[in-house]
Amino acid sequence: MNMAEAAKKKKTLWNFVDSLEGDKVVWMIVILLILFSIVAIFSSTSLLALQQHTTRMAIISEQLVLSLAGLGVIVLCCCIKKIGFFRIVSQLGYAVSIGLLSILALQISAGPIKALYINHAWRIVSVFGFQVHVFEVVKVAMIMYLAWAVNSFRNDSFTLANLLGKKYPFWNKPIVKKITYIYFPIFSVCVFLMVGSLSSTLFIGAIMFTTILIGGISVRELIIPGLAAVVLLAGCIGLNSCFDAGKKPFPHLDSALNRITENGIEENLRIIRESPQNSQEFQDALDKVKQPISAKIAIHEGGFFGKGPGRSTQRYVVPIMFEDYMFSFVVEEYGMLGGIFIIILYISLLARGSIIVRNCDNHFAKTAVAGLVLLITGQAMMHIAINCDMGPLTGQTLPMISHGNSSFLMFSLAFGIILSISKMAKRKIDREAAKAAPLVDREIKDEVSGGLDDLDRMESGLTEDFAAQEDDGGMPVHENDIPDYGMDDHNNE
Numbered sequence: 001m002n003m004a005e006a007a008k009k010k011k012t013l014w015n016f017v018d019s020l021e022g023d024k025v026v027w028m029i030v031i032l033l034i035l036f037s038i039v040a041i042f043s044s045t046s047l048l049a050l051q052q053h054t055t056r057m058a059i060i061s062e063q064l065v066l067s068l069a070g071l072g073v074i075v076l077c078c079c080i081k082k083i084g085f086f087r088i089v090s091q092l093g094y095a096v097s098i099g100l101l102s103i104l105a106l107q108i109s110a111g112p113i114k115a116l117y118i119n120h121a122w123r124i125v126s127v128f129g130f131q132v133h134v135f136e137v138v139k140v141a142m143i144m145y146l147a148w149a150v151n152s153f154r155n156d157s158f159t160l161a162n163l164l165g166k167k168y169p170f171w172n173k174p175i176v177k178k179i180t181y182i183y184f185p186i187f188s189v190c191v192f193l194m195v196g197s198l199s200s201t202l203f204i205g206a207i208m209f210t211t212i213l214i215g216g217i218s219v220r221e222l223i224i225p226g227l228a229a230v231v232l233l234a235g236c237i238g239l240n241s242c243f244d245a246g247k248k249p250f251p252h253l254d255s256a257l258n259r260i261t262e263n264g265i266e267e268n269l270r271i272i273r274e275s276p277q278n279s280q281e282f283q284d285a286l287d288k289v290k291q292p293i294s295a296k297i298a299i300h301e302g303g304f305f306g307k308g309p310g311r312s313t314q315r316y317v318v319p320i321m322f323e324d325y326m327f328s329f330v331v332e333e334y335g336m337l338g339g340i341f342i343i344i345l346y347i348s349l350l351a352r353g354s355i356i357v358r359n360c361d362n363h364f365a366k367t368a369v370a371g372l373v374l375l376i377t378g379q380a381m382m383h384i385a386i387n388c389d390m391g392p393l394t395g396q397t398l399p400m401i402s403h404g405n406s407s408f409l410m411f412s413l414a415f416g417i418i419l420s421i422s423k424m425a426k427r428k429i430d431r432e433a434a435k436a437a438p439l440v441d442r443e444i445k446d447e448v449s450g451g452l453d454d455l456d457r458m459e460s461g462l463t464e465d466f467a468a469q470e471d472d473g474g475m476p477v478h479e480n481d482i483p484d485y486g487m488d489d490h491n492n493e
Helices: 003-009 013-018 024-044 046-051 056-078 083-090 093-106 134-155 159-167 174-196 198-214 220-241 253-260 263-274 280-302 326-359 363-387 405-471 487-492
Strands: 113-118 121-127 130-133
Touching (some): 024 056, 024 405, 056 405, 083 134, 083 363, 093 134, 121 134, 130 134, 134 174, 134 363, 134 405, 174 198, 174 220, 280 326, 326 363, 326 405, 363 405
Antiparallel strands (some): 113 121, 121 130
């Protein structure tokens, strides 16, 4: 058997992963999540196939294409060799977020760009026929933007503000730069988000504040912005109360507040009792009541080992099982073992992300990786908590597993950025190791050389003792009386 045949024979999954650039553990997590997603979506989309008059094979074919596209996004990110590229692109994050959110708020429909009203909310923008979930784009875009903004504030490298500061000293004040580049973008994005969803606003807002906190903004400095956020929310609630139903500027604010309180359940039950069964109000209220109940039933019936692939029953009850209740479906078919496996994957990502952050020597890279890892793991934990009836439904998908094109591609982009930065961090470690190697070799050589010199001196001293005794006419020292210092081996050599 020649060498080529032996190499082919030894090919394994780990060898394939080992050939990939970037953190190998993160690569394994990504691959396992994608494989799990394909299997879970194939089993959970029976009702979706009936509703869309298609087959599950057609849906899984779309998911396979989407998986390949996501892997392509990750590989493209890994091809980027300079952190400066991410820093430049990140500056567009706020502009992209505000642009897409403005299209939704103004309900713009012009040419290939259209705001779509789907599932009783303005959250989708159609771009040349491709539907983009705006909130998913905003999550990643704003994390990258804030990583750049905090790093630029730290280094005082805001080009426009510094240019204006030469003529207007007002722009040289740190608080002005902080408000202009950090606080104002956060609050403006949150206001636009509130038009579509309060729960998403709270989640994304928390991720944005956590990102700047990791980036170096102290907790003391966040007290005033936090109070401002509370005042902003109260103002939006008050503004809503001034308008009649159907004309409220934040139409989802009241419903979100109802979901948070127990009165929300009572309100849905009241609608079910009083509304005609054929009305849309009746159906919406029924879904809001039966979905969390069905999720709990699915988790209970799954037990420890699960019902087995393709044997779920609650997928026919919950219309969005493959999105908002994917974890419940996983537990129903694969049991608590499957659920624990999924949780371990996300926790492993969190642990690995912390290692990557420690190995980064660039502040922007540290903040970006930390923010993206917290986004993925935080959303996963929130999804799992809601599925376990530990909070109101927020519409947050299970990253890289739930069905959804925009969500899958944006989380693929997040993983791609993490892997690309981990590759750069590894190159730094390799460079430091290469620099340290000659020093280590020299130290070892010095130790060996010093040991040999000591041995030579010891042998010379013993020889002189022999000669001195013979000159004095004394008896020569017997060889057994000489202490064993390893001379025999040395002399044999």
